[in-house]
């Protein structure tokens with residue numbers, strides 16, 4: 153939610169900031185703005201409603217000179233998306249400009265206090281309160297900017313990643329974080345600031361991930377300085393970030409989402425690389441080796457996650473319970489954090505998150521930690537907040553996911569969960585050796601089978617054209633494929649704005665069947681597994697009510713193909729790995745329907761890639 157960029161050095165800041173904002177646009181795109189200290193020593197702020205390109209148009213004839221600046225792309229929390237609410241926000245005297253990602257929860261109390269002191273506000277945001285508070289503290293006590301920021305942040309309740317520029321201090325950016333991500337890039341005679349490393353990697357691979365309540369002082373000609381709120385100096389921990397520019401480009405695809413769908417065979421291969429030994433059909437997960445006792449003696453696993461990651465968790469539950477015979481509960485992180493759950497040191501909490509920054513998942517982890525549970529993270533974004541607060545974990549290694557709709561992260565999460573379940577089951581001896589070997593072997597063949605599924609892209613694109621009319625969709629699946637139905641429905645909803653619901657196929661007769669008529673497309677995932685016959689009956693029930701069935705079946709299925717309206721034929725795999733194969737046609741279906749409707753697939757309305765506010 154919201155992207156932050158900053159630059160200080162010898163180059164022109166504006167083009168670097170704009171390019172950085174474009175890389176971070178996936179975090180929010182309802183307005184954008186930039187603040188620069190120009191050659192004329194003015195603190196210039198330009199902002200526009202809409203995407204970064206609108207800001208570029210707006211700033212065309214303006215003075216964008218200067219080698220120090222901060223910029224922001226917004227996902228609105230407090231205050232509607234409009235130019236006045238866009239960041240940066242000036243302080244009253246216009247001597248300070250501030251950008252912010254997060255929420256100032258006590259903004260209204262602070263605003264009342266500042267208004268009573270004569271401060272006027274131009275926006276309805278919580279952020280403007282913070283910049284005014286800094287100015288108030290600075291002026292009343294005649295303090296330098298750093299001290300004023302430290303004092304102001306002590307008064308703030310909430311989450312923040314901020315950067316502040318001061319007109320009379322044109323060589324310094326002050327930045328700070330609490331519960332919202334912030335990375336400093338350290339180059340030669342220049343420093344960068346960003347919500348993640350993607351705007352920075354083009355210039356330097358040396359980065360410092362700020363920790364909570366750390367304040368970074370980026371000063372021209374001086375090394376990076378980090379202090380805490382009490383001004384105690386902290387030695388910056390410089391890390392080398394491994395990210396190639398190619399991973400951040402569309403690479404010839406019309407959208408990141410399509411590129412990311414097509415990357416899945418390679419991603420899943422990378423996810424298993426070094427973990428699955430193809431010669432011995434053995435899995436090695438370092439997190440399990442390092443924390444064997446804790447994991448094997450767990451009385452229960454609780455998986456917390458949101459959105460697509462929560463769907464992966466539902467598959468993880470079935471994998472772990474099936475193979476390890478350990479009870480697993482799956483919780484929405486947002487509910488778990490507020491419901492006083494029964495949890496103790498015998499529990500292992502698995503937190504799943506692509507971004508590693510989801511506020512609800514982070515809060516769920518904190519709660520579980522406070523009750524003594526052991527925390528295992530499954531994340532994609534290296535160096536993000538969740539891997540830093542967990543006891544151990546496994547990265548999914550699928551590379552940056554930029555399209556707002558999650559695709560390759562889902563299959564990466566399911567792959568890691570499968571490897572985790574199999575590894576624990578082998579250690580606990582709850583799985584038969586031959587079964588273990590055959591599943592591991594099959595897992596290694598998944599990337600090749602995914603390539604076969606992607607061959608169906610053209611066919612699915614054609615099929616999608618038929619359904620652009622639809623206002624509703626139903627997705628049905630059973631067992632391991634019920635979460636796939638949920639995921640298919642979520643993909644369609646978020647990018648095509650078509651209402652879609654996923655159900656366990658057998659639940660249909662308990663209500664949703666009332667919705668079926670000749671206008672209702674029903675996607676049924678009906679690959680050949682133990683419940684095939686049952687799902688076949690569900691298809692009959694839909695056809696008897698004239699619903700339009702799009703069946704996802706295995707190659708050579710000549711039963712369902714005779715009754716379904718449309719069939720997508722997939723390679724066969726074993727039941728527990730079927731989500732890795734069956735999800736792909738649903739991703740493609742959602743993608744092509746949205747693309748056919750001419751919608752903004754990568755940046756759908758109202759959404760943001762990483763939800764760093766609750």
Ligand code: M6R
Pocket residue numbers: 458459460461504505506507508509510513556557558559642643646761762763
């Ligand atoms: O980064 P996370 O995995 O924690 O994100 C969780 C959800 O916000 C995310 O999966 C969201 O539902 C996606 N837009 C789904 O495509």
